[in-house]
Amino acid sequence: MSSPSPTPNTYPYQNEPTWSKSEKAIARTAFDAALGRELHEVIQRTKQMANAIQQSSDLWDLEHYLTERRKEIDRKYDYRYSQLRHVFGRLLYEGRVSEEELRGLRDDKLKSIRSLAEYLAKDAA
């Protein structure tokens, strides 16, 4: 890592914190748990919407709901270490991950995660 890498993906960005082995394990567990819970919610909502379908417009409302959820989930759950602090910041703001689940990450990461969550909360207010 002392010389620039030829591939942009491995180039060490400035201010890009490294993730220790134990931090990676914590991040993976918290990430997967939040994604699993969000998918579970979408599954439950889909079953409710499907059971309530009476006419064609309800069908296409369900299609639209699924397309939007898929795009949102794809965008939100980006497991690149360069993105993880933003990902967790949003999940913390949305109540999809708890501080408890992030315990064990280094303080600088937690600070940056909390700071984004607070920014989003203020922005929405």
Place this chain on the structure above:
Amino acid sequence: MSSPSPTPNTYPYQNEPTWSKSEKAIARTAFDAALGRELHEVIQRTKQMANAIQQSSDLWDLEHYLTERRKEIDRKYDYRYSQLRHVFGRLLYEGRVSEEELRGLRDDKLKSIRSLAEYLAKDAA
């Protein structure tokens, strides 16, 4: 109708049969009945698929199913008099409309509808 119309939509195409008032009524009833049955099938299948969802891939399979059905239905149910013989030809081939329901259309129209249905049946064989 003795002089060419300035708007292309009302221009009397060659070989374009006219539809009498009673034929229009028959066509509308048969068209709406076939569309209603097809939508009912999609609704039933959607409820089945939704109830069987266990994991995220099942969700996106349902989304894909709905998108495909919507596109196919949009393409297939084209209620323009210039298209109706093709529409009924396909619906007859698919068993979504019966000859019974088309009874009362003029013979030239029925012949052209049957002929497309037979062509599609041969093409699929």
